[in-house]
Amino acid sequence: MSARIVIIGASLGGLRAAEALTGLGVAPGVITIVGAEPHPPYNRPPLSKEVLEELGGIPDALAKTAFRLKPEVAAADWRLGIPAVAADLAARTVRLADGSDLAYDALMVATGLTPRRLPFPGGDGQRFVLRTLEDAAALRRALTPDRAVVVVGGGFIGCEAAATAARLGCKVTVVEPLGAPMARAVGAAVGAALQRVHTARGVSFRTGVGVSGLLCDAEGTLTGVALTDGRELAADLLVEAIGSVANVDWLAGQGLDLSNGLLCDNHMRVQGRGDLFGIGDVARFPNPLYDAEPRRIEHWCVPGQTARRAAETVVATLNGEAPPEAPFRPLPSFWSDQHAIRLQSFGLPAIADEMEMLEGALDTPDAVTRGVAVGYRRAGRPVAVLTIALPPGRALRHRAYLDA
Numbered sequence: 001m002s003a004r005i006v007i008i009g010a011s012l013g014g015l016r017a018a019e020a021l022t023g024l025g026v027a028p029g030v031i032t033i034v035g036a037e038p039h040p041p042y043n044r045p046p047l048s049k050e051v052l053e054e055l056g057g058i059p060d061a062l063a064k065t066a067f068r069l070k071p072e073v074a075a076a077d078w079r080l081g082i083p084a085v086a087a088d089l090a091a092r093t094v095r096l097a098d099g100s101d102l103a104y105d106a107l108m109v110a111t112g113l114t115p116r117r118l119p120f121p122g123g124d125g126q127r128f129v130l131r132t133l134e135d136a137a138a139l140r141r142a143l144t145p146d147r148a149v150v151v152v153g154g155g156f157i158g159c160e161a162a163a164t165a166a167r168l169g170c171k172v173t174v175v176e177p178l179g180a181p182m183a184r185a186v187g188a189a190v191g192a193a194l195q196r197v198h199t200a201r202g203v204s205f206r207t208g209v210g211v212s213g214l215l216c217d218a219e220g221t222l223t224g225v226a227l228t229d230g231r232e233l234a235a236d237l238l239v240e241a242i243g244s245v246a247n248v249d250w251l252a253g254q255g256l257d258l259s260n261g262l263l264c265d266n267h268m269r270v271q272g273r274g275d276l277f278g279i280g281d282v283a284r285f286p287n288p289l290y291d292a293e294p295r296r297i298e299h300w301c302v303p304g305q306t307a308r309r310a311a312e313t314v315v316a317t318l319n320g321e322a323p324p325e326a327p328f329r330p331l332p333s334f335w336s337d338q339h340a341i342r343l344q345s346f347g348l349p350a351i352a353d354e355m356e357m358l359e360g361a362l363d364t365p366d367a368v369t370r371g372v373a374v375g376y377r378r379a380g381r382p383v384a385v386l387t388i389a390l391p392p393g394r395a396l397r398h399r400a401y402l403d404a
C-alpha cells in the first residue's frame with residue numbers, strides 16, 4: 001500500500017494506531033505521526049500516582065513512563081514537538097506549526113484532551129493541572145509537607161492527586177460540587193464510601209459547593225479560595241481537576257461536529273467521511289454494547305480499542321474493501337489508585353440506574369479496604385461491575401456479573 005496515513009497525536013492513541021496499522025501489514029514508511037509534545041509516547045496514569053509521589057524530574061519520569069516502541073513502529077516518520085494547527089479536509093492536507101503541510105489519504109486524530117481551568121485570574125505559579133509530564137513535575141515541586149492544597153474537583157484525577165498530596169504530607173481539601181467525590185463515575189453511595197476512606201487518611205472534603213473566586217493578596221499571590229456557600233478556604237496552592245476539553249480546535253471551520261470531541265460512527269470514521277478517523281479520549285462514538293448514544297470515554301483502554309477498529313477500517317477502505325461488518329462493542333474498563341487502594345471497573349457504572357453489593361460492605365473505611373464488589377444495572381440489565389481493594393484475580397472473577 002502506498003497511500004499516506006497521517007496520525008495526529010503521538011501519545012497512547014497515536015502509538016496504538018501505528019501499532020495496529022503495522023500489525024495489519026502497513027509499511028512504516030507510509031505512516032507519519034505528529035505530536036505536540038516533544039517527548040515520545042509516555043503513559044499518563046502514573047502522573048497522578050506513583051510518579052507524582054516519587055518524581056525526580058522530567059528525564060527520570062520519562063524513563064519510568066515511556067512506552068517501548070516496536071521496531072516497525074519506531075521506523076515510521078515521527079514529527080515530535082510540532083502541533084498540527086489546521087487541516088484542509090477538501091485538499092486532504094494538514095498544516096503543522098512549522099509551516100509545513102502534510103498530504104494524506106487517511107487522517108487519524110488522537111489529540112486527546114486539555115484540562116479545563118477555573119475562570120478566575122490570579123495565583124500564577126500556584127495553580128496546577130495534571131495532564132503532561134511537565135504538569136506533574138511542576139506540581140510535584142510544589143507539594144512540600146504542610147502546604148495547604150485545595151483540589152478543585154473530586155473526580156479520578158482530583159482524588160488521585162489529593163491522595164498523593166496527603167501521602168506527601170500536605171494538608172489537602174477537595175472541593176466537589178456533587179454530594180460525594182467520584183459520584184458521577186461510580187454513584188453516590190460508592191463515592192461516599194470512598195470519601196470516608198480519604199477522610200480516614202487525612203483528606204478533608206467540602207462537597208455540594210463550588211469555587212466562586214480566588215483570594216489573592218495585593219501582589220496577586222493566592223491565599224485561598226472563596227466557596228459558593230460563602231465560606232473561604234486557605235490555600236497555598238490549587239489543583240484544578242475540573243474536567244477537560246477535547247483538542248479539536250485545529251479542525252474547526254470544516255463542517256465537523258466538534259461538540260464534546262470528534263463525532264465518529266461505529267467504525268471510528270468521522271461521520272460523513274471515509275478518510276478521517278477519531279481515536280481515544282478525543283473520539284465520541286456509539287457503542288452498541290449499551291445503546292446508540294455516542295460517548296467520549298476517558299479511560300486508558302479506549303485508545304487501544306478504538307485504534308484497532310480505526311486501523312481495520314483505514315486498511316479496508318484504502319484497499320477498496322468494505323470495513324468489518326461486525327459491530328464494534330468494546331468493553332470499557334478503568335482502574336484508579338487512591339491511598340494505595342485499587343479501584344477496578346468493567347463496563348460503564350456512570351450510566352446505571354441501580355446498584356447492588358456483590359461482596360463486602362461500604363459502611364466504614366475498614367469495610368471498604370477489606371474488599372468490595374459492586375454491580376451496576378440499567379433497566380435491570382448489568383452494565384458495570386466495580387471492585388475496590390480486591391486482588392486482581394478476585395476482581396477479574398467479578399467480570400462474570402456482566403454475562404448474567
Ligand SMILES: Cc1cc2nc3c(=O)[nH]c(=O)nc-3n(C[C@H](O)[C@H](O)[C@H](O)COP(=O)(O)OP(=O)(O)OC[C@H]3O[C@@H](n4cnc5c(N)ncnc54)[C@H](O)[C@@H]3O)c2cc1C
Nearest residue numbers: 009011012013036044045083084111112280281299300334
Ligand atoms: C494524570 C492522569 C491519570 C490517569 N489515570 C488513569 C487511570 O488510572 N486509569 C485509566 O483507565 N485512565 C487513566 N487516565 C486516562 C488515560 O491516560 C487516557 O485515557 C489516555 O492517555 C488517552 O490517550 P489519548 O492518546 O487519547 O490522549 P492523550 O494521552 O491526551 O494524548 C493526546 C496527544 O495528542 C497531542 N496533541 C494535542 N493536540 C495536538 C495537535 N494539534 N497536534 C499534534 N498533537 C496534538 C497531545 O499533546 C498529546 O500528546 C489518566 C489520565 C491522566 C491525565
